[in-house]
Amino acid sequence: xxxxxxxxxxxxxxxxxxxxxxxxxxxxxxxxxxxxxxxxxxxxxxxxxxxxxxxxxxxxxxxxxxxxxxxxxxxxxxxxxxxxxxxxxxxxxxxxxxxxxxxxxxxxxxxxxxxxxxxxxxxxxxxxxxxxxxxxxxxxxxxxxxxxxxxxxxxxxxxxxxxxxxxxxxxxxxxxxxxxxxxxxxxxxxxxxxxxxxxxxxxxxxxxxxxxxxxxxxxxx
Numbered sequence: 001x002x003x004x005x006x007x008x009x010x011x012x013x014x015x016x017x018x019x020x021x022x023x024x025x026x027x028x029x030x031x032x033x034x035x036x037x038x039x040x041x042x043x044x045x046x047x048x049x050x051x052x053x054x055x056x057x058x059x060x061x062x063x064x065x066x067x068x069x070x071x072x073x074x075x076x077x078x079x080x081x082x083x084x085x086x087x088x089x090x091x092x093x094x095x096x097x098x099x100x101x102x103x104x105x106x107x108x109x110x111x112x113x114x115x116x117x118x119x120x121x122x123x124x125x126x127x128x129x130x131x132x133x134x135x136x137x138x139x140x141x142x143x144x145x146x147x148x149x150x151x152x153x154x155x156x157x158x159x160x161x162x163x164x165x166x167x168x169x170x171x172x173x174x175x176x177x178x179x180x181x182x183x184x185x186x187x188x189x190x191x192x193x194x195x196x197x198x199x200x201x202x203x204x205x206x207x208x209x210x211x212x213x214x215x216x217x218x219x220x221x
Contacts, residue, residue, distance in 0.1 A: 047075025058118035
């Protein structure tokens with residue numbers, strides 16, 4: 001992959017890099033990128049970590065895997081580059097932020113400004129083959145990203161974990177809820193959100209209230 005991860009993350013996850021599964025994962029991902037179009041671009045595979053150093057994380061939003069169509073994936077869950085049509089799930093995220101906090105819907109789907117404030121936009125699987133959702137799910141990424149979630153839970157305090165949908169909620173066992181706030185709801189995708197449970201969950205205001213109550217600067221959503 002020839003990708004370097006931010007130094008504080010490297011310190012906390014270096015044990016993972018030395019395990020056999022990570023060597024196998026690296027080889028498998030290299031082969032996939034060699035033989036098929038894959039996303040995100042190699043330099044952005046660890047973008048979520050590189051934009052949000054370990055000690056600066058305030059919020060963790062867990063996605064499943066990257067967008068699998070050209071020009072969408074940028075290594076941040078739910079985010080797409082400026083100029084790319086905003087995906088339906090992010091449209092609903094923006095709508096809830098508007099209802100919850102009165103912040104107008106953004107014209108851009110680029111969430112880099114969230115990451116730079118301490119929002120770890122973490123996909124459980126960090127790569128994908130073009131046009132094939134979840135195609136890299138069994139390569140070993142989830143072992144690595146689970147380790148990242150557990151490291152945050154163990155070594156930090158007063159983080160907010162936003163778990164949207166059944167897949168993300170399945171990660172709750174990794175989080176020490178005596179030290180952190182876990183917010184759960186249905187997924188913001190139209191199929192789930194329109195059934196109820198997404199709109200009105202107030203995750204964004206609840207997150208900021210929790211951060212402020214613990215002396216932490218809130219997120220400018």
